[in-house]
Amino acid sequence: MARLYDSRKRILVTGGAGFIGSHLIDRLLEQGHEVLCVDNLFTGTKRNLDHLHNHARFELMRHDVTFPLYVEVDEIYNLACPASPVHYQHDPVQTTKTSVHGAINILGLAKRLKAKVFQASTSEVYGDPSVHPQPEDYWGNVNPVGPRSCYDEGKRCAETLFFDYHRQHGLEIKVARIFNTYGPRMHHADGRVVSNFIVQALQGDPITIYGDGSQTRSFCYVDDLVEGFIRLMETGPETTGPINLGNPGEFTMLELAEKILSMTGSRSKLEFLELPQDDPKQRQPDITRAKEALGWEPKVQLEEGLRQTIDYFKHRLPELTAA
Numbered sequence: 001m002a003r004l005y006d007s008r009k010r011i012l013v014t015g016g017a018g019f020i021g022s023h024l025i026d027r028l029l030e031q032g033h034e035v036l037c038v039d040n041l042f043t044g045t046k047r048n049l050d051h052l053h054n055h056a057r058f059e060l061m062r063h064d065v066t067f068p069l070y071v072e073v074d075e076i077y078n079l080a081c082p083a084s085p086v087h088y089q090h091d092p093v094q095t096t097k098t099s100v101h102g103a104i105n106i107l108g109l110a111k112r113l114k115a116k117v118f119q120a121s122t123s124e125v126y127g128d129p130s131v132h133p134q135p136e137d138y139w140g141n142v143n144p145v146g147p148r149s150c151y152d153e154g155k156r157c158a159e160t161l162f163f164d165y166h167r168q169h170g171l172e173i174k175v176a177r178i179f180n181t182y183g184p185r186m187h188h189a190d191g192r193v194v195s196n197f198i199v200q201a202l203q204g205d206p207i208t209i210y211g212d213g214s215q216t217r218s219f220c221y222v223d224d225l226v227e228g229f230i231r232l233m234e235t236g237p238e239t240t241g242p243i244n245l246g247n248p249g250e251f252t253m254l255e256l257a258e259k260i261l262s263m264t265g266s267r268s269k270l271e272f273l274e275l276p277q278d279d280p281k282q283r284q285p286d287i288t289r290a291k292e293a294l295g296w297e298p299k300v301q302l303e304e305g306l307r308q309t310i311d312y313f314k315h316r317l318p319e320l321t322a323a
């Protein structure tokens, strides 16, 4: 079908009602594209897309990606998958199905349409890493039979499928390995550390530190991440990834807790709880490849990103917790 505007594309975003997906959709609509969001609303919510209710170039379709999907689009971002340990461990079999059957269906769709297809992979493919920071050519240290495996191995298998569709069927693929990302529209109760600590601090509840809080993570603000997605999608067919997208700034969970306590002025106490099984001890992206291939690096400092996220929860928490 001839398009009205050459540069306007019809873009599918699976998982678009979630935290990252909703920001990606905002960005694609700002660029003038049409967006079809496909989501089963398992962890995402229509509230994240409320502001697009009457948008002429936006459409939401409730659908589970583990079932075949027949739509007509020019480009695909595959984000559908619960991302927080609490949610992905809630129904682990469904988590693996979402990653694996979901990837097969989305790749089958992309193959029929000859469309470029982006996969939201994860730093979890590195497991509890023995190489630090993690470059893309590190193969990882993943427990195949633990409580995190449904997510980690599901995402690893999805990567395998993306690369086999690329090699076997000539599909143009873009695989991003996303490191911990935060920002407004994170689920207030999905157990991820940034939202947990902020909500606890704002409500005056104890800040729950798992283990002794010495484990590290590197936190990327969502706007920076979305910029990385768009740049990766715009590269030529030779750039397939996998490519790390994340902020190399590395913090211990204790440092994060102290920062959030001081920024919110909260008097919450720290509460030390048991460290979950297989919790990675450290994580930091090596983003050399993203810098070289995409000219990308994060711009938003942790403090600035936390300020935006704290503001969001301050304003929205009463509504979120009432629902």
Ligand code: NAD
Pocket: 014, 015, 016, 017, 018, 019, 020, 021, 038, 039, 040, 041, 042, 043, 044, 045, 063, 064, 065, 066, 078, 079, 080, 081, 082, 083, 084, 098, 102, 120, 121, 122, 123, 177, 178, 179, 180, 181, 182, 187
């Ligand atoms: P999220 O839970 O907010 O969003 C995931 C979305 O996928 C939700 O809207 C959910 O309803 C939808 N979904 C889940 N299963 C589905 C299914 N079977 N069919 C259709 N839709 C389904 O999580 P997020 O943080 O926005 O993560 C988005 C993507 O990025 C995920 O693939 C996640 O694995 C990946 N990722 C996120 C992070 C992070 O730090 N946020 C890190 C690494 C990778």
Ligand code: UDP
Pocket: 067, 068, 069, 070, 071, 104, 105, 106, 107, 108, 109, 110, 111, 112
């Ligand atoms: N598929 C889909 N939409 C499409 C084309 C395919 O959901 O537009 C699904 C279909 O269910 C199939 C999967 O994608 O099972 C893989 O498709 P592929 O063509 O690679 O394999 P095959 O159809 O031979 O199993």
Ligand code: UDP
Pocket: 084, 085, 180, 191, 192, 193, 194, 196, 197, 208, 209, 210, 211, 215, 217, 253, 275, 276, 279, 280
């Ligand atoms: N964490 C914590 N308190 C919380 C939630 C998480 O100390 O209330 C820790 C968790 O054990 C992990 C880190 O924070 O070491 C990041 O956890 P998250 O679930 O956000 O992401 P992931 O473990 O998938 O990187």
